[in-house]
Amino acid sequence: xxxxxxxNGSYPRHAIPxxxxxxxxxxxxxxxxxxxxxxxxxxxxxxxxxxDSISPENKNRFADILFRESEQETNDLSKAVRFCVARGKTDxxxxxxxxxxxDHTLGNISLLLDxxxxxNVKMITDYGTFxxxxxxxxxxxxxxxxxxxxxxxxxxxxFSGLLYPVxxxxxxxxxxxxxxxxxxxxxxxxxxxxxxxxxAFPE
Amino acid sequence: xxxxxxxNGSYPRHAIPxxxxxxxxxxxxxxxxxxxxxxxxxxxxxxxxxxDSISPENKNRFADILFRESEQETNDLSKAVRFCVARGKTDxxxxxxxxxxxDHTLGNISLLLDxxxxxNVKMITDYGTFxxxxxxxxxxxxxxxxxxxxxxxxxxxxFSGLLYPVxxxxxxxxxxxxxxxxxxxxxxxxxxxxxxxxxAFPE
Numbered sequence: 001x002x003x004x005x006x007x008n009g010s011y012p013r014h015a016i017p018x019x020x021x022x023x024x025x026x027x028x029x030x031x032x033x034x035x036x037x038x039x040x041x042x043x044x045x046x047x048x049x050x051x052d053s054i055s056p057e058n059k060n061r062f063a064d065i066l067f068r069e070s071e072q073e074t075n076d077l078s079k080a081v082r083f084c085v086a087r088g089k090t091d092x093x094x095x096x097x098x099x100x101x102x103d104h105t106l107g108n109i110s111l112l113l114d115x116x117x118x119x120n121v122k123m124i125t126d127y128g129t130f131x132x133x134x135x136x137x138x139x140x141x142x143x144x145x146x147x148x149x150x151x152x153x154x155x156x157x158x159f160s161g162l163l164y165p166v167x168x169x170x171x172x173x174x175x176x177x178x179x180x181x182x183x184x185x186x187x188x189x190x191x192x193x194x195x196x197x198x199x200a201f202p203e
Numbered sequence: 204x205x206x207x208x209x210x211n212g213s214y215p216r217h218a219i220p221x222x223x224x225x226x227x228x229x230x231x232x233x234x235x236x237x238x239x240x241x242x243x244x245x246x247x248x249x250x251x252x253x254x255d256s257i258s259p260e261n262k263n264r265f266a267d268i269l270f271r272e273s274e275q276e277t278n279d280l281s282k283a284v285r286f287c288v289a290r291g292k293t294d295x296x297x298x299x300x301x302x303x304x305x306d307h308t309l310g311n312i313s314l315l316l317d318x319x320x321x322x323n324v325k326m327i328t329d330y331g332t333f334x335x336x337x338x339x340x341x342x343x344x345x346x347x348x349x350x351x352x353x354x355x356x357x358x359x360x361x362f363s364g365l366l367y368p369v370x371x372x373x374x375x376x377x378x379x380x381x382x383x384x385x386x387x388x389x390x391x392x393x394x395x396x397x398x399x400x401x402x403a404f405p406e
Contacts, residue, residue, distance in 0.1 A: 075378070098305050101330040102312070103351035103381050103401045105305065110377035127304040148306035152377075154357065174313035174355075175278070178306050198306045 001025050003089040005080045007108065008032035010099030011040070014126040016201060017095040024093075028084060030076035033096055034058060048083045049076035077108055078115075085118045094123040113152060113194045128200040136190045139199065141182035146200035149177035153193030161187030204228050206292040208283045210311065211235035213302025214243070217329040219404060220298040227296075231287060233279035236299055237261060251286045252279035280311055281318075288321045297326040316355060316397045331403040339393045342400065344385035349403035352380035356396030364390030 004024035008031070012018050021027065021042070029037050031049025038044070038058055047054065047062055050070045059066065069079045077097060084092055092115070097108040108123070112132040115121045123130040128146075131139070141147070147162060151171045159166045163181040171177045182199075189197060207227035211234070215221050224230065224245070232240050234252025241247070241261055250257065250265055253273045262269065272282045280300060287295055295318070300311040311326070315335035318324045326333040331349075334342070344350070350365060354374045362369045366384040374380045385402075392400060 075382075078378075099302075101403065102301050102308065102328055102333070103331070103349075103353075103403070105308065106312070106353060107351070107378045107381040109305070109309070114376060114378070125305055128306070130305070146306070148310070150306075150309060173317060175281075175310045175317070178310040179278075200304065200306070 001089065002091040002093055003028060003084045005077065005084065005092060005094045006030065006033040006037055006044075007077045007080070007094055007097035008100070009096045009104065009108070010126075011036055012095050012124075012126055014201065017124045017126065020093050020095060020124060026084075026089060028080045030080050032076065034062070038062075046083060048080045075107070075111075078111060081115050081119060081121070090119045092119050092121045094121065095125075097123050098125050109150075109196055110152065112196055128198055131197045131199070133189060133191065133195050133197060134193065136188065137197075138186055138188045139182075139197065141185060141187050141199065142202065143182060143184055145182040145202070146198075147180045147182055147187065148198040148200075149180065149189060150174050150196045150198070151177060151191070151193055152195065155191060155193030157193070157195065158190040159187065160190075204292065205294040205296055206231060206287045208280065208287065208295060208297045209233065209236040209240055209247075210280045210283070210297055210300035211303070212299045212307065212311070213329075214239055215298050215327075215329055217404065220327045220329065223296050223298060223327060229287075229292060231283045233283050235279065237265070241265075249286060251283045278310070278314075281314060284318050284322060284324070293322045295322045295324045297324065298328075300326050301328050312353075312399055313355065315399055331401055334400045334402070336392060336394065336398050336400060337396065339391065340400075341389055341391045342385075342402065344388055344390050344402065345405065346385060346387055348385040348405070349401075350383045350385055350390065351401040351403075352383065352392060353377050353399045353401070354380060354394070354396055355398065358394060358396030360396070360398065361393040362390065363393075 003026040028046045029044040032053045034047045048067045051068045098105040116132045156168045206229040209232045231249045232247040235256040237250045251270045254271045301308040319335045359371045
């Protein structure tokens with residue numbers, strides 16, 4: 001069973017992340033997202049965070065599913081991931097994690113690399129999907145799909161099935177990995193470093 | 204004289220980037236931003252890019268300030284920066300560079316590190332300012348300002364004047380550098396690596 005985590009960024013507008021929320025069997029709201037989700041008619045299975053930004057009304061109404069974690073060493077998204085993993089839910093889709101302050105966007109994308117150790121995690125935005133990897137990985141795709149590859153370590157990468165091939169090369173600048181494109185229905189990335197792969201939705 | 208570059212992301216909504224556009228003595232629009240800026244009553248000094256996304260009407264009306272560059276090795280933002288530098292304009296403010304596809308946001312933020320070699324460049328979003336550095340740098344601030352520090356190289360950093368001090372330490376995860384805060388009117392970062400510093404606007 002896949003759990004969907006609704007983070008504190010902009011609520012999704014695109015049909016794909018909205019469908020994941022719609023179909024989810026288990027939904028965890030980060031603290032700051034709960035009011036918005038509930039106002040839209042949603043019913044979270046759990047609300048996780050320091051719970052200082054949820055309305056008194058919802059705090060009371062949803063008291064039985066409120067999991068307060070006030071430590072400041074991690075953010076609400078990391079607390080929600082930890083909550084899911086502790087309950088055996090390790091297939092996770094994160095939505096609403098971008099679209100507001102850019103430092104939160106950057107932080108949340110890089111945190112995917114940490115979550116990988118304990119969960120099978122993807123982030124779905126209004127524009128596409130981010131997947132963290134650290135080993136040879138094959139991706140389902142479609143011809144022409146925009147693929148952007150962000151390398152967090154100075155370690156070599158090899159792409160295959162992409163329009164602009166890379167062979168055992170370190171990408172020192174993120175721009176170098178952006179705006180590649182899939183040539184078929186599968187592509188692969190080989191690396192020993194920490195890499196986040198963005199696959200854009202069809203336009 | 205500072206030149207303002209309007210990139211292809213979301214048009215600014217916050218008063219601070221809008222004031223930079225308003226007061227600019229020289230405005231360069233990336234190709235894809237020109238129609239939007241002109242519709243809002245703006246009058247660019249130059250339009251730079253592959254010019255495939257500007258309307259036929261504006262293409263004709265602004266033909267004298269259209270600088271077409273169709274090479275695919277860089278994006279429109281890099282072309283606009285290069286255009287300014289070639290004309291001796293090396294104090295650059297970039298706006299509208301975030302807020303749409305996240306891979307563009309990440310690419311544009313990382314490109315600041317490249318621009319640094321030829322220009323004094325800042326990116327101003329609806330939430331704050333990004334500044335690229337690669338040496339000891341002091342920043343004007345205000346007590347309590349949120350400061351997020353993104354390190355692109357595995358090299359040590361030292362912060363001073365921030366709530367959570369770092370002393371000669373490599374930040375391997377971007378989350379580790381986010382959500383710091385200035386304790387006074389100046390803070391400093393010492394590094395030999397490539398670092399992008401985000402300073403949030405007052406709330």
